[in-house]
Amino acid sequence: MTKRILLLVTLILQFSFLHAGIVILNGLTHSYKIENGKVYKGKIAIENTGTHPQSVKLFLQDFTYHADGTNNYTAIKTNKRTNGEWIKLNTNLITLKGKEKTEVFYEITVPNQIIDPGSYWSVLIVEPVEDIKPSDQKIGVNISSMIRYAIQIITDFETEQAKPDLKFESVKVEKEEGRQTVKIAIANNGNLYCKPTASIEIYNRKTGEKIGTYSSLTMGLLPSTSKIFPIDISKVPPDKYNATIMTTDEEENAFALNVELEVKND
Structure with missing residues (x-):
């Protein structure tokens, strides 16, 4: 019985890995040197490496991290140096066929006046959406593996007047x-x-x-x-x-x- 359960879990894991195969093709950090009032355009290249259709949602969050291992994903405007309010996506939800690639575009509209020189940032979360299809015929534990990506969008303003410490x-x-x-x-x-x-x-x-x-x-x-x-x-x-x-x-x-x-x- 134990061998049968292990075999069932292995098969489910293998199926889930094949099913969920979203990858980001153009990097997890996008950086811009910005000026007041200007508009900057960017894109996220996404591929579904799996064989089944996969829906993906995209949304912005503030993000900080610390040496003790904590990562904080919070609502936009939580971080005083957020640029989340400047960024607009052309869509928040896409569906990719098996092996399909696509691009999601965004615009960064810089305010007319930024007071403090330095870096402003947020992260664009790319998260596969698992389709839940209840079935009375399912037996055992259904284990799935879904990977979400956090793409940093960093905007640097008047860098000659700013510095790391x-x-x-x-x-x-x-x-x-x-x-x-x-x-x-x-x-x-x-x-x-x-x-x-x-x-x-x-x-x-x-x-x-x-x-x-x-x-x-x-x-x-x-x-x-x-x-x-x-x-x-x-x-x-x-x-x-x-x-x-x-x-x-x-x-x-x-x-x-x-x-x-x-x-x-x-």
Whole structure:
């Protein structure tokens, strides 16, 4: 009986994966440099990779995130730097046939006067709509997998008068997926979106000899948000070290911090 149930769940999961195959073709971050009173046009390219028709709804939300892992999706105007009210979609609901591609268009109408220079943003949620068809003949547990996308629409105003302000919130060494990893929490306390990279230089505490330099991936960081920038240091032997942590954005703005670091056997 147990084998039959597992087989039924496997088949349902496989069917659901084939059924729901919505993907975004042109990226999850759309950025614009804007001016007062101007109109900017954009589009979202969507494909249904599955074999069955799929309805998709689209709507705007405000969005923030923090290094503790929280992601906040809220109503437009919750965030004081939202641009959600400037954006108008040409549709809020589409239906794609199997293997069909389409484009949803939007317009950003910038107000005649923006007071504060810097970045304004919201996210466009693209969410498959599951058609519920009740049937008395269904037996067992019906499991479906539906993936929603959050596409950031970022508008930068008078960037020459704005800047990011990156701060280190915490530094921890933890084991992640079997590898020793430095987890650096970085906050952007400024008013401009940026794409920083974190790096760490590790030195022998007794001799001062440089052990190596290790870097994170580059990630986007919105104003008043924070993220964990993980760095793999699994090649560093267990010991206590001195280290210099640095973060640099695409404009070569650099911030540094000296720390003591302990790499354990565990």
